[in-house]
Amino acid sequence: MKFTKTIALALAAGVIASAAFAEEEAKNSAEVYVGGTVQSAYVATGTTCNDGWVFQPYVDVSNFKFGDTTIPLTFEFWGNLDLEEGFPGDDTYESGRFSEIDLELILDIAAVLGVDDNAILSLGYLQYDYPTNGGRSDHLIDFKVGYKDGYLTPTLRTKYRFAGNSKEMCEIGFMVGHDFDLGDDLYFSLAADCWYVSQPDGGEDGFACADYTAKLGYKSIYAFATYVQQIDDDVLPDGGRTADGYAWGYDTEWIFGVGFDLAF
DSSP, rough: HHHHHHHHHHHHHHHHHHHHHHHHSTTTTOEEEEEEEEEEEEEEETEEESSOOEEEEEEEEEEEETTTTEEEEEEEEEEEEEESSTTTTTTOOOTTEEEEEEEEEEEEEEHHHOOOEEEEEEEEEEEETTTTTTTTTEEEEEEEEEEESSOOOOOEEEEEEEETTTTTTTEEEEEEEEEEEEEEEEEEEEEEEEEEEETTTTTTOOEEEEEEEEEEEEEEEEEEEEEEEOOTTTSSSBBBTTTTEEEBOOOOEEEEEEEEEEEO
């Protein structure tokens, strides 16, 4: 077990180190973004995956350049490294291990069509891998449409699972947000999103949750708080810690954390 945890921690460090190396290699051929958060829980579409502390790193590489040609593709890595054990009776979320790794390849359709630079229009292939859950995975089509209006940037996102354990599940989210420039590299932002879920196998369809986030940042570091609102308990049932294991569902209302974002 100690060996497994060491490997997981080494992988987390490797992600950051490899991104720094990629910045040197891709300085003139791509845009590289590196970041991560340390936060009090991992919640996905209202469902509490781990109610303990987690580290969630990411690396984005986009706008690949070959001479005068720019390829409007983005490759994204995101991971969830559990810093505390999850619910009792479930070793899926155990301290020191990556319980989820997401990989995505995104095509910027707006750039391909040459439409308004403020338009958001993209199509991606997204894969969720669960290393601690029998190596299971989900495969999704990820579609975004929106507009950078300078104030709210309304965006609609649809994630459809076409293969994997939750095949035919569809999540539709609407999100808005705005950053307030406070001067001297200080900023404050507010964001909100609301998610509609269509579930396979006779599950209840409807609005599951809404998230409200406030963030205060200075240059590349920030602190944030998110309130997770349960909308329909038939769609997102109550869950959480139980005596005999973990029940998927709504358990965590508040998430607090700190993070960083770096661009190269």
